[in-house]
Amino acid sequence: LSLDTVRDFLTREEDTIVFSLIERAKYPLNRPAYDPVHFGAGAGQRLNASFAELFIRESEAVQSKSGRYQSLQEIPFFAHRVPFALAPPYNFTRELYLAAASVNVNDAIWSMYFSELLPVLTKNGDDGNYAVTVDSDLACLQALSRRINYGRYVAEVKFRDDQQTYTSLIQAKDRDALMKLLTSEAQEDVVKKRVEKKAIVFGQNVTLDGPIETGVNNTNQANFKIDPSVVYKLYDQWVIPLTKEVEVEYLLHRLD
Numbered sequence: 039l040s041l042d043t044v045r046d047f048l049t050r051e052e053d054t055i056v057f058s059l060i061e062r063a064k065y066p067l068n069r070p071a072y073d074p075v076h077f078g079a080g081a082g083q084r085l086n087a088s089f090a091e092l093f094i095r096e097s098e099a100v101q102s103k104s105g106r107y108q109s110l111q112e113i114p115f116f117a118h119r120v121p122f123a124l125a126p127p128y129n130f131t132r133e134l135y136l137a138a139a140s141v142n143v144n145d146a147i148w149s150m151y152f153s154e155l156l157p158v159l160t161k162n163g164d165d166g167n168y169a170v171t172v173d174s175d176l177a178c179l180q181a182l183s184r185r186i187n188y189g190r191y192v193a194e195v196k197f198r199d200d201q202q203t204y205t206s207l208i209q210a211k212d213r214d215a216l217m218k219l220l221t222s223e224a225q226e227d228v229v230k231k232r233v234e235k236k237a238i239v240f241g242q243n244v245t246l247d248g249p250i251e252t253g254v255n256n257t258n259q260a261n262f263k264i265d266p267s268v269v270y271k272l273y274d275q276w277v278i279p280l281t282k283e284v285e286v287e288y289l290l291h292r293l294d
């Protein structure tokens with residue numbers, strides 16, 4: 039684990055996030071899937087949960103049973119952990135400090151995704167394809183969660199690289215100073231510009247006629263499957279700040 043390898047991981051996750059957003063944007067908003075009372079006397083109302091929540095709970099139970107959460111890189115949105123039984127265990131290397139390993143911001147990711155991101159990512163409308171729609175929500179949520187909660191690994195590397203400085207700030211519980219020490223504005227700028235460019239490059243229509251368009255000079259956003267500025271904003275306002283919150287929280291438990 040080094041700063042280069044953890045940054046490589048975050049860079050590769052950008053592709054997963056952008057592709058998953060492109061997939062979600064294929065469907066309209068499909069609002070009834072998120073409304074706890076929509077399905078009348080059905081399971082949703084009995085449990086006071088939306089179709090999306092029920093679908094994600096059930097999907098996570100299957101994935102938990104299949105061993106997904108044996109890897110500390112993956113954190114479920116619903117804490118229930120069905121013991122996994124479908125495959126033999128794998129002996130994952132434990133790079134994280136155990137007392138801090140379960141730090142995560144999945145609750146914040148959940149509310150940001152449904153109340154802030156979905157309304158700007160999708161077009162209004164209802165085509166009734168709720169299962170495929172929320173399946174694509176789950177893919178987005180898992181990618182965002184993996185990326186943001188990977189802040190634990192980034193923090194571990196930063197701690198090991200400068201143990202003395204970090205130890206005194208952790209002992210003083212100095213949140214602001216920790217935040218300042220782990221921040222690299224230059225790096226954040228690179229990340230935001232790169233994801234916006236990925237949205238432009240991955241979100242183009244590919245045809246056999248004409249030259250390959252790089253898209254980068256093409257400012258007509260109607261040509262892209264998702265609005266590149268939405269992806270920039272997603273990183274600027276939520277992904278990076280939440281990752282930093284994870285880093286600080288992890289560090290505060292690093293000496294427990």
Ligand SMILES: O=C(O)C(=O)C[C@]1(C(=O)O)C=C[C@@H](O)C=C1
Binds near residue numbers: 045192221223
């Ligand atoms: O790359 C780092 O050093 C990180 O801590 C990750 C990250 C990010 O979320 O992309 C967060 C904080 C830094 O200011 C820069 C980038």
